[in-house]
Amino acid sequence: MANGMLAGRVAVVTGAGRGIGRGVAMALAAAGAKVVVNDFGVNVDGTAPSSGPAFDVVKEIERAGGQAVASPESVADWEGARRIIGTALDRYGQLDVLVTCAGILRDRMVFNMSEEEWDAVIAVHLKGTFNCLRHACTHMRDRRYGRIITFSSGSGLFGNPGQANYGAAKSAIGGLTKVAARDLGKYGITVNAIAPVAGTRMTVNEEVRRARELRKQQGIQREDRGVAQIEELDPDDIAPMVVYLASEYAKDVNGQFFLCFGNSVALVSQPRPVKTLYKAEGNWTLDELDRLVPTTVAEGLVNPAPAKG
Amino acid sequence: MAKRLAGRSAIVTGAGRGIGRAIAELLAGEGAGVVVNDLGSAVDGTGTSTGVADEVVAAIRERGGNAVANHDSVADFAAAERLIATAAKEFGAVDVLVNNAGILRDRMIFNMSEEEWDAVIAVHLKGTFNCTRHASRIMREQRRGSIISISSTSGVYGNSGQANYGAAKDGIAGLTRVAARDLGRYGITVNAVCPGAMTRMAATVPQTARERRTERGLSTGLGERTFPLQNFGPENVAPFVVYLATDAARDINGQTFLVMAGLVALLGYPAPVRTIQRDRRWTPEEIATIFPHTFGMDLVNPAPAKEPT
Numbered sequence: 274m275a276n277g278m279l280a281g282r283v284a285v286v287t288g289a290g291r292g293i294g295r296g297v298a299m300a301l302a303a304a305g306a307k308v309v310v311n312d313f314g315v316n317v318d319g320t321a322p323s324s325g326p327a328f329d330v331v332k333e334i335e336r337a338g339g340q341a342v343a344s345p346e347s348v349a350d351w352e353g354a355r356r357i358i359g360t361a362l363d364r365y366g367q368l369d370v371l372v373t374c375a376g377i378l379r380d381r382m383v384f385n386m387s388e389e390e391w392d393a394v395i396a397v398h399l400k401g402t403f404n405c406l407r408h409a410c411t412h413m414r415d416r417r418y419g420r421i422i423t424f425s426s427g428s429g430l431f432g433n434p435g436q437a438n439y440g441a442a443k444s445a446i447g448g449l450t451k452v453a454a455r456d457l458g459k460y461g462i463t464v465n466a467i468a469p470v471a472g473t474r475m476t477v478n479e480e481v482r483r484a485r486e487l488r489k490q491q492g493i494q495r496e497d498r499g500v501a502q503i504e505e506l507d508p509d510d511i512a513p514m515v516v517y518l519a520s521e522y523a524k525d526v527n528g529q530f531f532l533c534f535g536n537s538v539a540l541v542s543q544p545r546p547v548k549t550l551y552k553a554e555g556n557w558t559l560d561e562l563d564r565l566v567p568t569t570v571a572e573g574l575v576n577p578a579p580a581k582g
Numbered sequence: 583m584a585k586r587l588a589g590r591s592a593i594v595t596g597a598g599r600g601i602g603r604a605i606a607e608l609l610a611g612e613g614a615g616v617v618v619n620d621l622g623s624a625v626d627g628t629g630t631s632t633g634v635a636d637e638v639v640a641a642i643r644e645r646g647g648n649a650v651a652n653h654d655s656v657a658d659f660a661a662a663e664r665l666i667a668t669a670a671k672e673f674g675a676v677d678v679l680v681n682n683a684g685i686l687r688d689r690m691i692f693n694m695s696e697e698e699w700d701a702v703i704a705v706h707l708k709g710t711f712n713c714t715r716h717a718s719r720i721m722r723e724q725r726r727g728s729i730i731s732i733s734s735t736s737g738v739y740g741n742s743g744q745a746n747y748g749a750a751k752d753g754i755a756g757l758t759r760v761a762a763r764d765l766g767r768y769g770i771t772v773n774a775v776c777p778g779a780m781t782r783m784a785a786t787v788p789q790t791a792r793e794r795r796t797e798r799g800l801s802t803g804l805g806e807r808t809f810p811l812q813n814f815g816p817e818n819v820a821p822f823v824v825y826l827a828t829d830a831a832r833d834i835n836g837q838t839f840l841v842m843a844g845l846v847a848l849l850g851y852p853a854p855v856r857t858i859q860r861d862r863r864w865t866p867e868e869i870a871t872i873f874p875h876t877f878g879m880d881l882v883n884p885a886p887a888k889e890p891t
Contacts, residue, residue, distance in 0.1 A: 278866055278867065278870070300866070304866060351696045382764045383714060383715060383718055383760065383761050383764045383765065384715065384718040384719045384722050384764065384765070386715060388659040388712075391708070391711055391715075392708075395703075395707070395708070399703070399749065399753065400699070400700075400703070403699055403745065403746075403749070404696075406691065407691060407692070407694060407699075410691060410692045411692050414692050417887075417890065428756075428760070429756040429759075430756075430851070430852040431759065431851060431852070432756070432758075432759025432760045432762065432763050432836060433760060433763070434760065434763040434764050435760075435764065436760050437711065437714075437715075437757055437760045437761055437764065438711075440756045440757060440759060440760035441707060441711065441753040441754070441756045441757035441760070442753065442756075443756060444752050444753050444755055444756020444757070444759070445703075445707065445737075445749040445750065445752050445753030445756060446749070447752050447756075448736075448737035448738075448740065448748040448749045448750075448751060448752025448753065448755075449745055449748065449749035449752075450740075451737075451739065451740025451748060451752075451884075452691065452736070452740045452741060452742065452743075452744050452745045452748035452749070453691050453745055454740060454884055454885065455740050455741070455742040455884050455885045456690050456691045456692065456742050456743065456745065456885075457691065457692070457885070458883055458884060458885025458886060458887065459885050459886070459887060459888045460887070460888075461887040463883075507863075509863075510863055513863065513864045513865055513866045513868075513869055514864070514866075514869060516866035517866045517869040517870050517873065520866065520870060522870040522873075523870070523873070524887070525881070525883045525886070526873075526878060526881060526883075527883040527884060527885065528740060528883070528884045528885075529878075529881060530852065532854050536859055536860050536861065536862060536863055536864065537857055537858065537859040538857070538858050538859075538864065538869065538877065539854035539855070539856060539857040539858075539877065540854070540855055540856045540857075540877045540878065540881075541852050541853065541854055541855070542850075542852055542853050542854075542855045543738070543739070543852065544738050544755075544838065544849040544850055544851065544852055545849065545850060546840055546847035546848065546849060546850075547847075547848055547849070547850040548847065548848040549845060549846065549847040549848075550845070550846040550847070551844055551845050551846075552844040553812070553844060554812070554813065554844075555813065556813065556815070556817050556818045556821060557818060557821035557822060557844070557846075558821060559586060559612070559821055559824060559825055559828070562821055562822060562825040562830075562846075563825070563828075563830050566825060566830070566831075566846075567830075570839065570846055570847065570848040571831070571833075571834050571848070574833070574834055574837060574848075576766055576771075576833050576834075576835040576836070577762060577763050577766060577835060577836045578762065578763045578764075578765070578766025578767045578835065578836075579766060579767070579833075580725070580766065580767060580768065580769040580832075581767045581768075
C-alpha cells in the first residue's frame with residue numbers, strides 16, 4: 274500500500290459510515306491514505322446519532338490493512354467540524370484531502386415544507402460543507418497543498434420535485450465549490466464537485482419508491498437524464514474518480530463538476546448563455562420584450578411542469 | 583395599451599434601493615399594487631431604517647401608483663409570512679413575488695467567519711425560501727402566480743472572495759429549478775435572473791476586480807460574440823423581470839436568465855458534455871491515464887498554483 278496513489282497522504286471523509294462516503298473512505302485507504310472516517314451515524318432524516326457506523330468502517334479499513342480513525346461528530350456544527358479536521362492533524366500530523374459526503378434528506382413539496390425541514394437539510398449539506406472546507410483550507414493553505422472534493426447532486430443541477438431544501442443545498446455547494454476553487458487555487462489547492470447517482474439508503478427505500486409511484490400517477494417526471502435504474506447503481510462506483518481527484522495527477526483540475534454513475538464519469542458544463550437578446554442604447558421596454566422574447570431567448574423552452582386544468 | 587398588471591398584486595423584497603426599487607416602480611407602472619419590502623439595512627446587513635421602503639412607496643404613489651411599505655426581515659420565517667399576508671390583505675391576492683433582498687460580507691474563504699457565512703445565507707437563501715414557501719401556498723390556491731428570484735453570476739461563475747454569496751446565489755438557482763417543478767402544474771412559474779447593474783452593492787466591489795470579471799464572464803460565456811455593455815443602470819434590469827411577471831411569460835418556467843446593460847441571455851442548464859464509459863469499474867490509475875486526453879481535455883484551472891513570493 275505504500276506504493277499507492279495516495280501513499281503518505283491524510284484524508285478526511287465526511288458521511289463515511291455508509292453508502293458513497295464509505296466507498297470513498299475504503300478506496301482512499303486502499304490507495305495508501307490514512308483516513309479520518311467521519312460519520313454522525315444518523316438516520317437518513319438526520320435523527321438518532323450513533324458512533325457505530327464510523328467505527329465499523331474504521332474496522333473494515335484496518336482489516337484490509339489500511340489506517341483509519343473514527344470521528345463521530347456533526348459537520349453541521351462549526352466546532353464539530355473543527356474537531357473533525359483537528360483529528361487528522363492530531364492523529365496524522367497533516368491533512369491533504371477533504372471529501373464532503375455527509376448529507377440528509379427531508380423531501381417535501383415546497384408549499385408544504387416546514388422551516389425545520391428546510392433548516393435541517395441546509396445545515397448538514399451546505400453549512401457542513403462550508404464548515405469542513407473552512408477549517409481544512411487554512412491548514413492546506415499553510416502547506417500549499419490540498420485536494421477538496423465536494424458532493425453536489427443532479428437534484429441541484431437539474432431540479433427534482435419535492436427537494437427544494439436538498440436541491441438548493443446541493444446547487445449552493447456547487448457555487449461554494451466554484452468560489453473556493455478561485456480563492457484557493459493559487460495556494461496549490463484544488464476544489465472540485467461530484468454529482469453522483471447511486472443506489473444507497475438515501476435513494477433506495479420504501480418512501481422513495483412510494484414517492485416515485487405517486488409522481489408517476491400524477492404525471493410528474495423526474496429528469497433522470499438517461500440514468501439506469503438507480504437501484505442497480507453501486508455506490509462504490511463513485512470512489513475511483515474521487516481518488517483520482519485526490520491524487521497529485523489531478524493538480525490542474527480545479528473548479529470542475531463531474532457526474533458519476535455506474536461505470537460512467539462525465540464532465541458537467543457550467544451554465545452559459547445559450548440564446549441572447551441585445552439592445553445597445555436605452556432601457557428595454559415591455560413592448561419590445563413582448564415582441565422579441567418569444568422568438569429569441571424563450572424560443573423552444575419547455576415548461577418542466579405545465580399547468581393542469 | 584392596457585396596463586399589463588392591472589389589478590394584480592406584487593411583492594418585491596429589498597425594494598428600497600437599486601434593482602429592487604426599479605422593479606417595484608415598473609411593476610407599479612404596469613398597474614400592480616406593490617408591497618415594497620425593505621429592512622433598510624446597510625450593504626452588510628447591519629442597521630435598519632423604515633424610511634427606505636417608505637420613500638419608494640411615496641414615489642410610486644406620487645405617480646398615481648398603488649403601493650404599501652413593509653419593513654420585515656425576509657430572513658425570519660414568521661416575518662416573511664407577515665410580508666406575504668400584507669399583499670393578500672392590501673391587494674386581495676399574491677400574483678407576483680420578486681425575491682431580491684440581499685446583503686454582502688465578502689471575505690476570502692480561509693478568513694471567512696461563521697457569522698459572515700450565516701448572515702449572507704440567511705438573507706439571500708433562507709429569505710428566498712421563506713417568501714417562496716409562504717407565497718406558493720396562496721398562489722397554489724389561486725392557481726396563478728409568478729415568482730422571480732434574483733441569483734447572480736457570482737454563483738454561476740464563482741467570484742473570488744464570495745463563498746457565502748456565491749453559494750447563496752447558486753442555492754437560489756437550485757431552489758428555483760425545484761420550485762418550478764413543484765409549482766408549475768398549479769399555473770405558477772418560477773424563474774431566476776442574474777443581474778448586472780451599478781448599485782451601492784456593486785460599488786463595494788473593487789473596479790479592477792469588476793473589470794476582470796466582466797471580461798472573463800462575457801468572453802467565456804458568450805464565445806466569439808462580445809457586446810459593448812453600456813447603460814448599466816438597475817432600470818435596465820427591471821423590464822425583463824417585469825416581463826417574466828406578465829401573462830406573456832406564462833410558459834417560461836424553471837429558467838435562469840442573465841440580464842445586464844441591454845443584454846438578456848438564457849443560461850443553459852448544466853449538462854454532461856464529455857463522458858467515459860465501459861462495462862466494468864474504472865480504477866483511479868486508469869482515470870489518471872486517460873483523463874487529460876478524454877473528458878478532462880483542455881480544462882482551464884481558474885486559479886493556477888503560484889510559488890510563494
